[in-house]
Amino acid sequence: MMLTLIILIPLLAGIFAFMMKSEGAKGLALASSLITLGIVAWASCEAYNAPVSFSIPWIPSLGAGFSLMADGMSTMLCLLTAIVVPVVIITNWNKTVDKPWSFYGFMLLSQAGLLGVFLSYDALLFYFFWELALIPVYFLCSRWGGEKRIPVTFKFFVYTFVGSLMMLAGIIYLASQTSGPDAYSWNSIMQAGRALPAEQQQIVFWLIFIAFAIKMPIFPFHTWQPDTYEQSPTPVTIILSALMVKMGLFAVLRWLLPVLPQGVAFWSNTVIILSIIGIVYASLLAIVQTDLKRLVAYSSIAHMGLMSAAAFSSSNVGMHGIMVQMFNHGINITGMWLIVSMVENRWGTRDMTKLGGMATAAPKMAIALVIISLANIALPLTNGFIGEFMLFNGLFQGASPYHITFMVIAGLGVILGAVYTLNMVQRTAYGNTTDMVIAKDLTANEYLGLFIIIGIILILGVYPKPLLDMTAGIARVLVP
Amino acid sequence: MKAIIAATIFGILMMFASILMKDKKAMANLAIASLLVLFGINIWDLISTPAGSSQAYFNNMLSISYYGQMFNTLMTGCTLLYALLVSKEIQRVGAHVAEYFALIFFILCGVYLLSGYNNLLMLFIGIEIMSIPQYILAGSDKRNLKSSEAALKYFLMGSFSTGILLMGITLLYGATGTFSIAGLAFLQSGTISMMAVAGILFVMMALAFKVSAAPMHMWTPDVYDGAPTPFTAYMATVVKAAAFVAFLHLFTYSFGNVSHTWLLVLSVITALTLFVGNVTAVFQQSVKRMLAYSSIAQAGFMLFAVLASNTMAAQQGMIIYAVAYSVATIGIFAVLMKMKDYTYDGFNGLAQKEPLLAFVATIFILSLAGIPLTGGFMAKYYVVMAAVQTGQLMWLVIFGLLMAAISVYYYFRVIIAMYFKQGNAELSSPVTSGDKFMLILTCLLVILLGIAPQLFLVNI
């Protein structure tokens, strides 16, 4: 029931927000997201030692149930979602949006979808939430986005929708192979998938994986991402990059690796190679970007590439690293976007060639930028490091015969990451302020938001044990 | 059976009403009341039909199963919904309001026959009962040349397809010596004669015409486009669904055993339908015409159910699809009829002007596009599921899903126009609170179908 509440609260609050038709929607959104955070925290405690699950029948004729399950990975991602959303709302508290009720309504609906994805233990339910998370984002981007928002968002939607449909085909195929009443439950799907002969697994693998690959995104499927991030309003960009891309990775871990082991084994090298190409490629592209949002977008692709590479390297520590890094990357990139949006609000541009001197004009913001950037390049004692170290370790210990090569090439991302991140810091924070309007430093709500982010960055950077313990069990399940 | 009689009587009643009553509105209200009664009678029939059984009438001419009765009930419900949503627009089509409703009752009569026919003759008569009123309805807007053109086109091609159907039936009779559905079921794969195969293919082509499947779809865009919009809405929904149920019925009970003879041809038809429907819709400028093509595309998906006719999921999927598609299409047509300009540009900025109209239209569009949480998704899900379960149509499923992705392109253009474009969407008539209530109801129905399709599949 607790798990149902986690999804239900933002869902109902979202619907209610639509009906409010007043500024109060913002308050409602904050309240609901805080309540959700509370419940998620409670659920995390409950699920810390043993997974919690909940199940009632839903569409018996299909064999689909309303089953939710919270293990370490789910609660961790729910926690991330539950933290990021209020932080976003807090940070944007002073910003006026057109029609706040629908804006926040959509935000909450998307949150409900995300939480549902992370919690669902039934393939059909999973697909439902997968799309529920997407649709509001489509509206958010198209309605409140930048100049080219309509075609860009549309492309994003169609792109991810194609992936989703392929996944749907895969799910249906697997479900059609099951026997017994709960055709769509995770267990049935997993058994059906494992029972498939290797050649079929190899085909079904791509059906399912393509959706995740687009969502993450992995190298050749990524072109929707920079455009979308660039055109979306920043709160939505945060939802997209901090949470939605995690959906892809989460789905790989939950719905792909255990389900199609032979398919995964067959394609893992391919995926790792794509991921690694993605790391280097995205990093190189990030270097030449002048738009802050595009830069962060490519940086996100690079980071996700590392995670997906580790996901397919089938090593325990790599899996564990992904768990940690999913959370940490979510936090870091949230911080990054918050700063980017503040920059845009204050200086009215994201073009780095026109920026500079933040350290003089708004030193607090500059400090936050530096800290978050450092976390982004995985400096030790920031949260980014733990995850990245474990990911590299996982990649290194991978089963592939080329694991060392993979790791070293992926490691180039570390260097290139430093190049573009420091470039960004230099171009925005440093330099002269002569031609810049002197802007206000952080306001109280922005300060609070960034404080939470930076607090998490530092605390988890120094003492990652809670996060590690939380997800150790599921990592062990994935790769013993 | 009660429903068939009742539908006929109500039809005749409407004919008398046209003589006795002067007020268009009263006629419409009478029709709606009659439909309500008819709906009630259907429910009564449904309740009195034991699940899983079927009741045979008149020397096995008609055999109404629980499934068929369920379908009848739901289609009557859709018709009721339709009448409630667009009765005002029907009144605006022409002078003969009562006649239009009478024709709708007769169509319903045909629908009932098609859901339970047990003889090819009944199939033929049912289809004709459904078709002839449609020819008339298509041409009912006499002020409009397009309407007449649509009627003539529809009529010529429809008669042509009747010829095809009859040739098929004849060949089947020649091969088996019977017109009975059950009799045809004795067709065995090992001994099937070429004549029977030819018969099956002819019948398939004729039915493909009725459900507007490629390559027999050519009439659809023009007729849907030219016919008065309220009647297009009806043709595209209930009538088409009934044709599909007839299609499914025949191919399940009669030709199910010999599916190897027709599966390939039908899969090609399905693929072609999906392709033509979705791809052609992309370039349309008029929403109405786009919806015509989209109905072809939707037919492609419904054909999945026919392809997988032997599975339980196909039967269920057909019901869900028929209802979900009908409700959403009726809904979107109801919105469309409120618009002055049927082009995409006519929708520009609707969300600013009429948020509710835009919102419900969005839900209907999402349903048509097959986005989860709406009935359209569940419908597609069931039929795709059925196709996958046959084990040999995976390629078609993937192709279909890719085409569904294309469908997003033209469906979402409506949403984009309504929400994200600036413009002054002009309405043809003000949206009353009654309209709003009905639209919201329809919208809720769509969502209910999307999250709890089980409710519509009781005992099936």
Added chain:
Amino acid sequence: MPIQYYLFLSMALFCIGIMGTLMRRNAIIIFMCIELMLNAVNLLLVAFSKMYGDASAQVFVFFIMVVAAAEVSVGLAVIVMMYRKVHSVDINILNRLKH
């Protein structure tokens, strides 16, 4: 007479009907060709009825005639309506609805 003869004959009539619909531009002639197709079917049905010694096929023919009559009434009405508007029964002028 072997049933094939009737089969071929009626198929030939049927196809002549189809050809007619394809070749002519006059809506009425096209409609007539369709009637020809129906008659071809009727002929075949009667032949099969004879073959099986079954009356139901003949009854079916009866129904086809009934339906054809109803169709003709509606169809001619539609054609006349069209003619009233454009003073032609040429189907090539029916091109307001396209693409």
Added chain:
Amino acid sequence: MTQLVYLIPLFPLIGFLINGIFWRKMPKNLGGIIGSLTVLASFIVSLGIFFEVKSDTFQGPVVIQLFEFINSGRMVIPFAFQVDALSSLFLLIITGVGFLIHVYSTSYMHDDEGMVKYFAYLNLFVFSMLLLVLGSNYLVMFIGWEGVGLCSYLLIGFWYKNRDYTNAAKKAFVMNRIGDLGFLVGMLLILLNYGTLSYQEFFGHLGSAHIPVSNNLYNWIAICLFIGATGKSAQIPLFTWLPDAMAGPTPVSALIHAATMVTAGIYMIARSGALYSLAPMALNIVVIIGTATALLAASIAIKQYDIKKVLAYSTVSQLGFMFIALGVGAYTTAVFHVMTHAFFKALLFLGSGSVIHAMGGEQDIRKMGGLGKHMRTTQITFLIGCLAISGIPGFSGFFSKDEILAAAYAHNPVIYYCGLIGAMMTAFYMFRLYFLTFSGKFRGTEDQHHHLHESPAAMTIPLVVLAILAIVGGYIGLPAVISEHHALAAFLHPVVSNFDPRELEHGTEWMLMGVSVGAVVIMIILAFARTKTPNFSPNTGLAKVLEDKWYVDELYDAVIVRPMAGLSRLFDRFVERSGIDGFVNGIGKSVRWTSDRVRLVQSGQVGSYIFAMVLGMVLLFILGFFWLS
């Protein structure tokens, strides 16, 4: 006392937090005081620990676990400190020299508005450096390793408004990162093969038979770690950042880019001595790189005119010497040179800082001269530094450098000769610098001339203290020919035990000393002669090449930076936009194109519709029948 080791990094951390959080509200002086005092406190604790370690009762390394850092399956890495001779010695150097430089900075940075921030950074640096040397496993070392890199970045770019400075900072960070990748790979190799990163466990497993490893593995691990060291300790090929790093405040150059951070690589290799002893190939590489760096950097330093650049290249060169020592297996010697170098190079940098302070920011030695008259303390202490670095007997540099040269000679005379040339060049450029700066006539502007003054006490006292250390520091490691007891070697013996610089014949050693001292003296005289009448006409030929630093930066620019940027642009423009995205958009376009064509089939003509239907029917019939038969 060893249990309190966590206090050592804790104090600077507290200092960092206080300074860092209140950096805008705090009075400048308070920031300096807090910064200095916290380091002093650490120094005191370090002293205590040093003496405890030195005492006979101390039993082996002590590991103090603070908390569990990473625990994942089989990989358990604690956040733990290790106290032993090596770390305690480094603690002293870091906190000691660090404290002096903090004190110096309170005065040097007094006029800078960001002084509190500066001290925050400096404290953070000390904290990181302490983590680096205290860690009981490679991961904690890596934390410090990257931490000092970060502080270096922050401090080089301290004057962030200047784009050149921030570029230098970025360059430093990125080059360090390249090295760090090597370090990371090395760590992962250890982790993969030994399942641990702890020094004790790793070294314990090294020789044991139950982990069958080939020599190659040792070599690979050692090489990877050494790549890390080349980054941090500015060796070929990653040395170019260090001269640029002089953009930071001079005390920073003294602390980070001379005394402590850049020796992290030496510390790391000395720490991993057990590994390197098993990896001959890696050692050879270390020697070659060290020698080459020593010569290259020294040769560049000869023709530099920026006082700090000269010192920077000198540092690179001296680090090269240390690597020579490491490479020939003389780990203690390397540590010895680290220590003496810390003293005299910090001294030299602070001295140069004093000069720059006096010159009002001017760093070009062509515009100096005759400063000795105005700032006597600086001159004398600077001279002591020069003598020490040149290896004049009696000064600390002599002992350590002589030990390196001796070890090199024992290993391979070629290295010795190279080292000797390096030492000669060192003497030449140091005294060239000294004479150009302090003697002769003043060549600057009148303004500067009036402004010349001796620095305040807060600056000169550290200079004096360091000068004393630069003289006496060498006496803890007297050469074998003078004393049988090598205090440093004895102290370090429990940790860095498994090396054995070959005992040379006493005669040979005397001879080596004599040769080097003689050569150095000749070079000093030569330097004096050349600077008597300074000639700053544009350089040509080899001199020009030296002045332009062998064009290494340009080479990197042409070989790495520009191709990479070009590749990035290529990807951005062609692969990304026209290629992948173009393909994706192309799918959409082709659908539209197809739609536009397909819809024409719908011509509006009933005849064609029926024709299409019949044709479709015919084709499908053919398909159906053929498929059946």
Added chain:
Amino acid sequence: MDLYEILFWFLTVMALGCALGVILSRNPISSVLFLIATFFAISGHYILMNAQFLAIVNIIVYAGAIMVLFLFVIMLMNLNADTEPQKNRLIQLAGVISGGILFLVVLGALRSTPVTNLERADVGIGLIKNLGKTLFTQFVLPFEISSVLFLSAMIGAIVIGRKE
């Protein structure tokens, strides 16, 4: 070749010839007449097959009522041969070819139908009594239901035919 066969072939040739006449004649009125002739030929076949009732009905309903209706409409519209422009030759050819192919394909498929000779002996199924019995027992529902069809057609006449 007995009379039966002679009649068969005569009627066949007549049916096919007249059918071709329907589609080939330029004058609509002659088309109608050809069609009526075809119907007569078909009725002749019905008689040959002892389906006397249908033969009569065919003449009365089709040739008599329906075709007269056609004729009436054509006359009403005053269509003569010249009003119908010919279709493009190519399209006509395509029509002929596709129709021909359809014929061939179906024929090819039906070639293998087992040869069954139709009995000449009268079994009386085509008699009105027999048909009536079948119609009002087995086929009573379609019979009743087709009234709906006529009601529709009636409404059609009202809706479409009446001027507004």
